[in-house]
Amino acid sequence: MRQLIAGNWKMNGLVADSLSLARAVADAAPGLACDLLVCPPATVIRPVAEALAGSVVAVGGQDCHTHANGAHTGDVSAAMLRDAGAAWVILGHSERRTDHGETDTLVRAKVAAAVGAGLTPIVCVGELEAERLAGREQEVVGRQIRGSLPEDFAGVVAYEPVWAIGTGRTPTEADVAAMHGFIRAELVAHLGERGQSVRILYGGSVKPSNAAALMAVPEVGGALVGGASLVAADFLAIARAT
Numbered sequence: 001m002r003q004l005i006a007g008n009w010k011m012n013g014l015v016a017d018s019l020s021l022a023r024a025v026a027d028a029a030p031g032l033a034c035d036l037l038v039c040p041p042a043t044v045i046r047p048v049a050e051a052l053a054g055s056v057v058a059v060g061g062q063d064c065h066t067h068a069n070g071a072h073t074g075d076v077s078a079a080m081l082r083d084a085g086a087a088w089v090i091l092g093h094s095e096r097r098t099d100h101g102e103t104d105t106l107v108r109a110k111v112a113a114a115v116g117a118g119l120t121p122i123v124c125v126g127e128l129e130a131e132r133l134a135g136r137e138q139e140v141v142g143r144q145i146r147g148s149l150p151e152d153f154a155g156v157v158a159y160e161p162v163w164a165i166g167t168g169r170t171p172t173e174a175d176v177a178a179m180h181g182f183i184r185a186e187l188v189a190h191l192g193e194r195g196q197s198v199r200i201l202y203g204g205s206v207k208p209s210n211a212a213a214l215m216a217v218p219e220v221g222g223a224l225v226g227g228a229s230l231v232a233a234d235f236l237a238i239a240r241a242t
């Protein structure tokens with residue numbers, strides 16, 4: 001299966017800079033051996049999707065509500081993301097889990113809403129540093145997988161150790177291999193044979209200098225890239241490392 005390199009732009013980007021970043025990615029995309037996705041802030045999904053129409057670069061949101069519409073001030077539904085041109089959505093990112101108290105149960109409901117609206121979900125899981133230091137990383141990630149993914153899950157999982165996000169620190173390749181192997185086994189236990197075909201991305205301080213090593217780890221199906229996805233040259237260098 002081709003690897004997927006997904007950019008999480010987080011809360012960054014006005015229309016003009018978002019368009020130039022998206023166009024730079026699209027211009028280089030045809031020569032690349034991986035699938036490409038950019039996830040801009042909700043306010044620029046439509047212009048970015050319009051600029052990328054006809055390219056191989058897909059567009060996603062960074063979160064969605066569980067309901068299609070209603071009295072939920074400030075929220076964005078999966079149907080709205082789809083309407084704006086998104087085909088994917090990141091769910092359960094650690095910044096959502098921390099800043100907005102998102103639980104596995106809520107993430108699972110969001111997965112159902114996303115799939116119902118025709119979006120492919122990327123569900124993020126990952127342990128805190130204290131949990132890893134206590135040797136509890138597999139217990140934590142296993143619980144997140146069982147709690148966040150419905151039994152009929154058809155999407156992508158992103159393993160993002162919280163302590164590696166935006167810090168410049170990454171797990172060792174052996175640690176990534178161990179966790180991705182564990183996640184694969186959990187997916188098969190939870191989803192049956194379908195768990196074999198779920199792509200498992202690695203995320204957390206992926207940059208051009210470490211991308212090739214991380215992407216070569218067994219069971220790594222691509223990367224979810226935060227900071228480095230805001231610089232076209234860096235995002236493309238990561239994509240070339242697949």
Ligand code: PEP
Nearest residue numbers: 165166203204205226227
């Ligand atoms: C992320 O937020 O999903 C992420 C992986 O961020 P960064 O690449 O900046 O660590």
